[in-house]
Amino acid sequence: MFSEQFQGLKVAECSNYSWLCEYTRLDVLLKDTDGSIVGRPWLTIIMDSGSECMMGFHLGFDPPSFQVLALALRHAILPKHYNREYNLHSEWGTYGIPQHLILGGEGNMKFVGLEQIATQLGLVLHQNYRSLNAGVVERFLRISNTHFFSGLQGYTGLEGVNYWQADLTQSCLTLPFLERLLVRYIVDNYNQSLDVVHRNQTRLQRWQATLISAPRLLREEDLDI
DSSP, X not given: OEETTOTTOOOOOSTTSEEEEEEEEOSBOEEOTTSOEEEOOEEEEEEETTTOOEEEEEEESSOSOHHHHHHHHHHHHSXXXXXXXXXXXXXXXXXXOOSEEEXXXXXXXXXXXXXXXXXXXXXXXXXXXXXSSTTHHHHHHHHHHHHTGGGSTTBOTTTTOSGGGSOOTTTOBOHHHXXXXXXXXXXXXXXXXXOSSSTTSBHHHHHHHTOSSOOOOOOGGGGOO
């Protein structure tokens, strides 16, 4: 069920206590496989509020919806394995189910069906993360924009100004290629960077060190809900 007032919810001191969910439209213009411009994709992210580790995401052209959020949550919950095409130097390493899922967003994320998922997974939903753990998601978006998105082909800038006036067909990326680059950035860079609070640990090390018990390991078929 939804809890508007964060009843019983405290600042996370252990991993998988509370996850934060937010979505944003990226300032990156993408093209289709035939070279035609298709627009800017949506990124839905799920982060562990205690370690600030990225747990999972969904990247696509569909705007925020129940289905998109469910796919991002599924990605965060399951162990993540990637083939050689991703050229990763590290393992993603995070998985499990949080006790609390805090939904952000400027709009209303109370999508029909979420409460059923929360009940079956045994987690509590909360609306509007900004009154608790403020800044965690914003930090990721700021850091990733500075160190990753701004260096990509097809980057439009934060203002998205006048990009239709230029011929970007040859310079833009496709969605699958951006997804591979984003996975590589998260796994080998962001999650491996020093935790902003505990400067002697990376975000992944912080997530591992503050686990109270082994995360619940679910099978893919367990998430068919």
